[in-house]
Amino acid sequence: TQLLEQSPQFLSIQEGENLTVYCNSSSVFSSLQWYRQEPGEGPVLLVTVVTGGEVKKLKRLTFQFGDARKDSSLHITAAQPGDTGLYLCAGAPSGTYKYIFGTGTRLKVLA
């Protein structure tokens, strides 16, 4: 069974600080996705990383896919209260669309 472990589980920081969230697996994924979920809503896709070593930037968010395609990271620069939410990585076993979600990182950014 493929598992995605995220760390840290919880993170509470002050506005303006930087942070990194990690997503690790013992299995290889053809791609990994990152989602953010806010209270009362479903998860919303932030990015998909496909190529080992790939780096993608989305404004203050930087996503990286590990060279071996077993892990990924999300770095947020100068966090803002609007970044507060549950961050989830997800991947699907090769040849399926059955996405497995990571254990989640709950971020709170204090003003």
Add this chain to the structure above:
Amino acid sequence: SAVISQKPSRDICQRGTSLTIQCQVDSQVTMMFWYRQQPGQSLTLIATANQGSEATYESGFVIDKFPISRPNLTFSTLTVSNMSPEDSSIYLCSVIRTGANVLTFGAGSRLTVL
């Protein structure tokens, strides 16, 4: 991306009863899925809803407990049967559109069982 409407958005139910959750999509989609999110937890896939045939359930989930229908390409229902407090969760409908590799989620149905 597809727009998904789920209802009810929330409900409080008594132990032993059943509740059906509806998922309506604004366009035809290839794949429809049902996920469960227990309090403070991540998402777990319950099943893939197959049009016109029985759903495909993941390990730990069975049809008698979570019957699913998908009569057409834009609509599906999930029933949570004989509920117990352990069934208190958010149930999320998600879809993948034809030719895409992106999951789009509904807002979820928050179920509390007393």
